[in-house]
Amino acid sequence: MTPRQVCGESPAVVMSERSQTVFYHARILVLALLTGVGTGGLALAFRGGVHGLQLLSSWLQAELGGFAWLTRLTMPALGGLVVGLLLYRYLRARSGHGVPVVIHSAAEDRPLDDLRMGAAAASSMITLGSGGSAGPEGPIVELGAVTGSYAWRWSRLEKHDIQVMMGCGAAAGMAAVFSAPIGGVMFVLEVVLRDFRIKTMAPVMLASVAASAVNEWAFGLEPAIYLPSIPVAGPRLLLLALPLAVLCAALSVLYMRSSQALYERVNRWSVPVWVKPSLGGLAVGCIAAFVPQVQGVGYDHIEALVGASLPLLLVGIVALAKLAATVLTLSSGCPGGAFAPALVMGAALGACIGGAMGFDRAAAGLLGMAGMIAGTFQAPLCALIIMMKLGHYELGLIVPLMCVAALSAWIVQRLVPGNMYDLSLLRRGLDLGAARGVRVLLEGRRAAEIMRRPVATFCFNASLGSMLDVVSRSGQESYPVVSEQGDLLGVVNMPTIRHALRTGSLDGLVLACDLLSPSPPVVHPDTELTEVWRLFQTCQAAELLVAEARPDGGTAAQLVGWIREGDIL
Numbered sequence: 151m152t153p154r155q156v157c158g159e160s161p162a163v164v165m166s167e168r169s170q171t172v173f174y175h176a177r178i179l180v181l182a183l184l185t186g187v188g189t190g191g192l193a194l195a196f197r198g199g200v201h202g203l204q205l206l207s208s209w210l211q212a213e214l215g216g217f218a219w220l221t222r223l224t225m226p227a228l229g230g231l232v233v234g235l236l237l238y239r240y241l242r243a244r245s246g247h248g249v250p251v252v253i254h255s256a257a258e259d260r261p262l263d264d265l266r267m268g269a270a271a272a273s274s275m276i277t278l279g280s281g282g283s284a285g286p287e288g289p290i291v292e293l294g295a296v297t298g299s300y301a302w303r304w305s306r307l308e309k310h311d312i313q314v315m316m317g318c319g320a321a322a323g324m325a326a327v328f329s330a331p332i333g334g335v336m337f338v339l340e341v342v343l344r345d346f347r348i349k350t351m352a353p354v355m356l357a358s359v360a361a362s363a364v365n366e367w368a369f370g371l372e373p374a375i376y377l378p379s380i381p382v383a384g385p386r387l388l389l390l391a392l393p394l395a396v397l398c399a400a401l402s403v404l405y406m407r408s409s410q411a412l413y414e415r416v417n418r419w420s421v422p423v424w425v426k427p428s429l430g431g432l433a434v435g436c437i438a439a440f441v442p443q444v445q446g447v448g449y450d451h452i453e454a455l456v457g458a459s460l461p462l463l464l465v466g467i468v469a470l471a472k473l474a475a476t477v478l479t480l481s482s483g484c485p486g487g488a489f490a491p492a493l494v495m496g497a498a499l500g501a502c503i504g505g506a507m508g509f510d511r512a513a514a515g516l517l518g519m520a521g522m523i524a525g526t527f528q529a530p531l532c533a534l535i536i537m538m539k540l541g542h543y544e545l546g547l548i549v550p551l552m553c554v555a556a557l558s559a560w561i562v563q564r565l566v567p568g569n570m571y572d573l574s575l576l577r578r579g580l581d582l583g584a585a586r587g588v589r590v591l592l593e594g595r596r597a598a599e600i601m602r603r604p605v606a607t608f609c610f611n612a613s614l615g616s617m618l619d620v621v622s623r624s625g626q627e628s629y630p631v632v633s634e635q636g637d638l639l640g641v642v643n644m645p646t647i648r649h650a651l652r653t654g655s656l657d658g659l660v661l662a663c664d665l666l667s668p669s670p671p672v673v674h675p676d677t678e679l680t681e682v683w684r685l686f687q688t689c690q691a692a693e694l695l696v697a698e699a700r701p702d703g704g705t706a707a708q709l710v711g712w713i714r715e716g717d718i719l
Contacts, residue, residue: 175349178311181301182353185315186322186360188301189294193326193361194368196275196290203279204446222281222442223435226479229280230431233273233484234424241269248288248487250574252295252320253342256313259684261299267292274485277427281445283434283475284486287327291342291487294319294361309681314353317343321354322361327490329373330539331355331362336532341569373539375449375493377456380512380544387550390509390517394500395557398521401499402562405473405492405526406570410577412481423483430482434475443468444475448494455494456501456515465505469498488570489527496522516541517554524555525562528569531555597682598675600718601696601711607632608662610639614650617662621647627692628670630709631662638695638707640666672697675710679718686715 207225211218237243255262274289298319302312317338325334335358339346343354416426438444443451455465476491500518501511516537523533533555534548541547568576606624608617608631620629621644628641642665650660670691673682675698685694693714697707 174307177305178307178314178353179356181305181307181315182318182357183360185294185298185301185318186325186357187364188297189290189319189322189357190326190361190364192271192293192297193290193323194364196271196286196293199272199275200278200286200447203275207279207281219439222438222445223432226281226431226435226438226445227428228431229276229282230427230429230482230484231425232276232280234427236269236276237273237424237485238427238483239422239424243270248485249291249320249342249489250571252292252316253571254575255295255299256316256343259309259312261303261312262292262296262316263299263303267296270485277479277484277486278446280431281434281438282431282479282484282486283444283446283448283472283491284479284484284488285327285490286447286487287324287489288487289485290323290327291320292323294321294323297322298357310678313343313345314350317345317350317354318357321358325358326361326365327374328536329362329365329369329371330536331358333532333536333539334358334361336535337527337529340529340532341527341571375452375540377453377512377516377540377542380516380541380547381510384546387509387513387517387546388553390504390507390514391550391553392557393507394503394514394517395521395554396561397499397503398496398518398554398558399525399561399565401469401473401495402492402522402525402558403565405477405488405495405522406562406566406573408473409477409481409488409570410573412477413577416481416483427483430478430484433478433482437471437475437478441468441471443494444472447490448472449490452494452497452515455498456512458511462502462505465498466502469495469502472498489523492522492526493519496520513541513547513550516547517550520551521554521558525558526570528559528563530559595679596675597673597677597679597696597713598711600679601675601713602717603711605630605695605709605712607709608642610634610661610663612662614647614660617642617647626712627714628667630669630695631666632709636700636708638669638672638697638709639663640669641695643667670694672707673713674698682713683718686718 207221211221214221252262271289271293274284277284278286295316296319298315299312302315307315320342321334321338324337325331328334335351335355338354339351343350419426421429434444443455454460455468472491472494476488480486480488496519497515499522500514500516504514504517505511520533520537523536524530534551537551538547566573606620606626606629608620608629610631610633628643630641631639633639642662646665646667650665670693671685671689672695673685675696682694693712695709696711696713697709700708
């Protein structure tokens with residue numbers, strides 16, 4: 151017999167509850183598929199818009215002929231001006247759109263349902279199409295998280311499942327961007343959710359598969375970045391792994407630190423916020439006038455960087471110029487992603503160092519990309535999987551890629567507190583590492599495990615003297631006030647009682663109902679401690695009350711205990 155049957159529940163009741171649980175989780179899987187399809191469709195529209203704007207820019211440059219540099223100089227500034235007016239002047243949106251917003255919302259179990267994020271994605275399309283240096287993954291991941299949030303709200307799933315649905319949308323977005331379904335899954339599990347449990351992995355994988363199917367229907371099986379076939383890699387390639395890992399880690403740290411420093415400096419400017427994107431675009435245009443490879447997403451430049459057509463010195467310059475252009479674009483308030491530019495930097499750095507050491511540039515470029523992704527985003531598994539697809543699954547690349555990714559991530563972890571997204575959130579005073587640590591410790595535990603008993607209450611007509619008598623025998627900071635029927639009317643806090651004593655109020659003239667304050671949130675004994683912790687952070691209450699239904703079936707809840715924030719800590 152099961153423990154539930156020993157307690158007196160019939161097998162039919164147990165089986166019914168199991169069926170409901172199975173149906174609930176099956177509903178999550180179906181919603182994950184729908185989220186993946188919806189995100190895949192949004193990704194197609196986004197990529198189509200960026201491609202159309204890039205074609206317009208290319209046509210203008212062809213028409214201008216020898217004055218094409220003028221287009222590269224002015225287009226990012228004009229795009230930044232449109233973005234600034236749309237987002238920050240008319241919609242009053244906050245800067246910093248992209249993956250960090252999704253990570254923050256998922257950590258707080260807060261859905262992303264702000265319709266202004268659609269405008270942020272359109273603004274990112276303008277940024278990329280006009281020549282700004284950023285990636286498409288930021289707005290697409292955000293759109294995917296918004297799609298997952300609406301699926302969660304529409305289906306009325308439980309509170310803690312918002313994380314899973316947002317993760318489904320984020321994975322679908324990454325899979326659609328890079329045509330790499332496994333890479334999208336690993337990005338979400340390593341970077342966004344940092345949760346490898348089966349109940350999280352299964353829906354995320356299905357959403358990624360659905361988005362990839364939509365992407366393959368439109369673009370075929372080819373990856374977003376095309377690289378030439380790589381010669382058979384042997385053990386000799388390991389000689390490149392150590393120096394390249396060190397250089398990738400250094401460039402990753404420079405990328406993260408410079409982004410943080412410039413963002414803080416730009417934030418202190420007295421210039422109106424809607425003007426800043428155009429100034430950033432103008433600075434990017436000045437760089438692009440001399441190094442055109444820094445503009446846009448940069449996927450189309452990677453093949454040239456890892457080929458033999460460009461001088462090694464120019465390839466090395468592209469790595470640093472792309473870093474500067476990306477930092478200027480994102481720090482000025484233009485929405486976009488930081489992932490794709492890291493790929494361009496890694497490809498240029500790897501090709502430059504590998505070519506100088508006599509290695510195949512394409513193989514060295516793959517190693518550089520793996521090192522930059524692993525270092526900047528602390529995602530070595532995601533880097534390994536995406537690079538293996540770009541490398542046409544050449545088995546000889548597995549060990550060198552693993553070495554570069556592991557070493558780069560290890561070095562950066564000891565120099566920087568978190569990945570690039572964590573630094574972005576730390577700027578706002580949000581330490582998600584600590585928040586996730588609390589979540590891991592509290593998950594699966596209930597309020598009944600730590601609540602204090604009994605809970606002292608005041609009758610609504612209790613006098614000051616009788617209240618002081620109860621206070622002398624209890625250690626509570628707030629005391630529930632109940633009616634004759636047992637209904638909770640509010641609470642009387644200790645500061646209120648002390649104030650009544652200091653003012654010299656007469657005992658018979660002061661009743662509990664005269665000192666009422668609104669009641670803090672009431673939780674059930676079975677409420678998870680993660681939810682109790684969240685309530686403490688949002689309501690700023692010193693104590694929470696614990697109540698359950700009365701055994702006699704009465705309408706008023708029965709107070710059974712109370713919890714202090716210190717009890718959780």
